[in-house]
Amino acid sequence: MNVLKHLLFTVFMGGLLLSADGLVQAQGTEVSALIEKAEAAGIEQSAVAELLRRAQSQEMSNQQLQQILESALDLSDQNLPGQVAVDKALEGLSKGVPADRIIPAVHNIGEGMRQAAEIVDPWMKRSEVQQMMGRTGQSMSQNIFRGEMIRAASKSFVQKIPASQINRIFNEIGSEEILSTRSAGDVLAAVSVLSDLPTSSSQPEISASLIIRALRGGFDADKLQQLPSAMKMGQQRSQLPASSVIEGAAQQMEKGTPAKQVLQNLFNGNIGGGPPGNIPPGLERRPDRGNNNNNPGNNNRGGNNGPNG
Amino acid sequence: MRQVPLILGLFLLITSAGFSQQGQTILSLDSRVGYSTNSYLNPFLGEWDSTMEAGYNFTSLLGQSFWYGNGHSLSLTGGVIYEPFFDEQLSTWKGGIGLLDYNYRLANKLSIGVEGGSSFMQNQYSRTFFWVQPKITWFLTPFTLVRTKLGSSFRNYRNYGEVDELSDRLDLYSLEFETWPTYRWRVTAGIFGGMDILPDIQKGFTTQASAGYHFRNGASITLAGYVQQYQFQQAVTESSGGTNTIPPAGEGATTTTADHTNRIIRLKLESTLPVSKRFALFADVGAMRFLDNNAEKNLDDFNVSGGVRFSIEPKLNSGAPAITPEWDKDSDQQEIHITFSGEGRLYLVGSFNNWNKDGIPLTEQSENTYTTQLSLKMGAYEYKVLRVRGDSEEWLEFSDEVYTVSDGFDSENAMILVE
Numbered sequence: 247m248n249v250l251k252h253l254l255f256t257v258f259m260g261g262l263l264l265s266a267d268g269l270v271q272a273q274g275t276e277v278s279a280l281i282e283k284a285e286a287a288g289i290e291q292s293a294v295a296e297l298l299r300r301a302q303s304q305e306m307s308n309q310q311l312q313q314i315l316e317s318a319l320d321l322s323d324q325n326l327p328g329q330v331a332v333d334k335a336l337e338g339l340s341k342g343v344p345a346d347r348i349i350p351a352v353h354n355i356g357e358g359m360r361q362a363a364e365i366v367d368p369w370m371k372r373s374e375v376q377q378m379m380g381r382t383g384q385s386m387s388q389n390i391f392r393g394e395m396i397r398a399a400s401k402s403f404v405q406k407i408p409a410s411q412i413n414r415i416f417n418e419i420g421s422e423e424i425l426s427t428r429s430a431g432d433v434l435a436a437v438s439v440l441s442d443l444p445t446s447s448s449q450p451e452i453s454a455s456l457i458i459r460a461l462r463g464g465f466d467a468d469k470l471q472q473l474p475s476a477m478k479m480g481q482q483r484s485q486l487p488a489s490s491v492i493e494g495a496a497q498q499m500e501k502g503t504p505a506k507q508v509l510q511n512l513f514n515g516n517i518g519g520g521p522p523g524n525i526p527p528g529l530e531r532r533p534d535r536g537n538n539n540n541n542p543g544n545n546n547r548g549g550n551n552g553p554n555g
Numbered sequence: 556m557r558q559v560p561l562i563l564g565l566f567l568l569i570t571s572a573g574f575s576q577q578g579q580t581i582l583s584l585d586s587r588v589g590y591s592t593n594s595y596l597n598p599f600l601g602e603w604d605s606t607m608e609a610g611y612n613f614t615s616l617l618g619q620s621f622w623y624g625n626g627h628s629l630s631l632t633g634g635v636i637y638e639p640f641f642d643e644q645l646s647t648w649k650g651g652i653g654l655l656d657y658n659y660r661l662a663n664k665l666s667i668g669v670e671g672g673s674s675f676m677q678n679q680y681s682r683t684f685f686w687v688q689p690k691i692t693w694f695l696t697p698f699t700l701v702r703t704k705l706g707s708s709f710r711n712y713r714n715y716g717e718v719d720e721l722s723d724r725l726d727l728y729s730l731e732f733e734t735w736p737t738y739r740w741r742v743t744a745g746i747f748g749g750m751d752i753l754p755d756i757q758k759g760f761t762t763q764a765s766a767g768y769h770f771r772n773g774a775s776i777t778l779a780g781y782v783q784q785y786q787f788q789q790a791v792t793e794s795s796g797g798t799n800t801i802p803p804a805g806e807g808a809t810t811t812t813a814d815h816t817n818r819i820i821r822l823k824l825e826s827t828l829p830v831s832k833r834f835a836l837f838a839d840v841g842a843m844r845f846l847d848n849n850a851e852k853n854l855d856d857f858n859v860s861g862g863v864r865f866s867i868e869p870k871l872n873s874g875a876p877a878i879t880p881e882w883d884k885d886s887d888q889q890e891i892h893i894t895f896s897g898e899g900r901l902y903l904v905g906s907f908n909n910w911n912k913d914g915i916p917l918t919e920q921s922e923n924t925y926t927t928q929l930s931l932k933m934g935a936y937e938y939k940v941l942r943v944r945g946d947s948e949e950w951l952e953f954s955d956e957v958y959t960v961s962d963g964f965d966s967e968n969a970m971i972l973v974e
Contacts, residue, residue, distance in 0.1 A: 334963065337968075475955055476956075
């Protein structure tokens with residue numbers, strides 16, 4: 247009876263192995279086909295080759311590799327930058343992220359880009375945008391600009407910022423007033439930082455409003471990129487709500503304070519005149535205030551240590 | 556004096572325990588010289604003695620650590636103080652101070668907290684203060700607040716004249732107002748006093764108002780005015796003026812029916828000028844008039860002082876420090892500079908090299924400064940910096956000043972935009 251059991255088990259496992267091998271082979275064929283398609287779709291060969299190499303060395307299954315390549319191809323088929331999906335997978339593998347966490351990240355980016363394209367594409371056709379792109383000295387090609395704008399806007403969708411707010415910011419930065427004076431890089435940076443401002447998830451309209459004011463106030467791409475970290479720092483140092491920090495920064499922008507100074511004030515926790523927090527620089531609480539004036543350490547309740555004392 | 560090492564120890568323990576990862580620690584050496592005609596106007600001292608007319612030095616070595624996060628903020632300050640006089644008949648004051656300030660934001664417009672501290676000063680006699688004050692702050696607007704504090708203060712004097720030791724407790728209140736009508740101007744006002752005499756406020760209070768202007772370079776100038784009033788019945792002892800004298804009146808203090816109303820009116824002009832990241836100059840001028848309804852003559856005193864402050868920000872973290880990459884960019888090339896003082900080799904890894912960890916080594920251009928050059932096409936690129944030590948690899952964190960984006964894997968990438 248035992249012999250029969252062993253025999254049956256061996257036959258069963260052998261069958262399983264044969265079918266699995268067939269599956270692997272089938273998947274391998276499909277992956278090869280996808281790789282060819284990816285290269286034909288303009289995704290960098292070196293990136294795809296690197297993806298294959300890392301997938302093998304980190305034991306990513308063919309099925310998972312297939313999912314990544316399919317995501318990239320889906321994006322390319324929709325005239326979206328499929329390279330982004332491959333890049334994200336490469337990043338995850340480089341950082342040692344398990345494959346089952348890489349796939350959702352790649353899908354999220356793809357979904358975000360699809361939603362972003364619905365806003366970016368009609369926006370790109372606006373005459374003001376076309377004029378900006380045609381302006382002398384504009385270094386970014388229209389195709390590259392579109393791809394980068396889609397990537398930048400997709401971050402906002404990934405962070406669940408309502409489409410209406412993203413639409414609003416595109417409408418406002420698409421005005422002639424802004425586009426006639428700003429470069430494509432500035433506009434790209436403005437869209438890119440939207441999702442990174444501290445109010446973007448809870449009060450996206452405040453973030454959108456700040457970015458518009460920053461563009462009007464002369465913030466270039468580099469300064470705009472510093473805005474999210476400056477805002478976070480300002481909020482932490484001042485211990486004010488994010489909306490107050492934004493209001494303070496916006497006040498400074500509207501009063502013509504140079505962008506560099508606005509950022510420095512934020513980094514120092516000096517929020518547009520708001521009450522400063524316990525800011526160490528310069529030691530706000532100076533030692534000579536330790537035992538004088540209103541400090542209870544003096545026990546000076548009404549000048550009790552007068553000359554009669 | 557025994558409290559000072561305790562305060563410093565606590566301060567260092569807390570800062571080295573990791574608070575500085577979400578905060579800041581600063582050490583400052585503050586030294587000034589001045590001249591005053593009443594020791595009440597001396598920095599920190601605040602002991603009334605209008606005969607103490609002398610030049611002085613005031614030197615303090617203080618450490619302050621500030622931690623914040625999730626609506627909480629905590630500031631700890633501690634250090635030592637040294638105040639010699641340029642008069643051989645006057646002896647030097649020495650001592651230490653420790654301060655604590657904690658705040659928690661309950662809601663957008665409301666925060667609660669507590670302030671506390673202790674100080675010890677020693678001359679021919681010694682003086683110890685300890686105080687704790689819970690507080691509530693209400694933000695009327697983002698730029699206007701009202702704060703109230705209620706708390707207790709304890710004081711102890713030893714070897715004061717013929718008295719070996721005296722101690723007492725005072726319960727104090729304060730109501731403060733602060734507003735920034737424009738970005739440059741800061742206006743404050745407040746009233747302070749003892750709880751026991753609050754029902755009849757004429758018996759004792761201090762009011763304060765100030766207006767300060769803050770320049771773009773960090774310099775500031777502030778004019779502050781104070782009116783203090785206190786009433787008491789005529790004192791019996793020669794050395795103490797009333798029920799609230801410092802030191803507290805001991806046995807033998809009696810009162811008569813004569814009522815005194817004393818007022819101190821004081822004006823002070825303070826200015827600060829940062830001359831570099833580490834050095835700041837400051838100068839103060841103050842004047843004071845003392846009025847007594849039973850005295851024929853008013854007393855006038857003044858104080859002038861000026862000095863320099865040297866501040867450093869020590870690194871207390873034992874782990875890898877956060878980095879702040881700086882880019883020099885033109886249309887063809889981009890050069891990154893990173894200041895890093897740890898061990899190991901650094902590599903730049905990002906979307907520009909397929910996130911290849913063997914990618915772009917950063918070379919140590921000068922001591923602790925690493926650099927490399929890239930020739931990137933137009934576009935936005937995400938990147939990180941990898942530290943390799945032997946067989947171990949570590950992604951370095953970016954400082955709060957660096958623009959970072961979520962990488963979708965619970966971490967952050969920095970970003971460079973090439974136009």
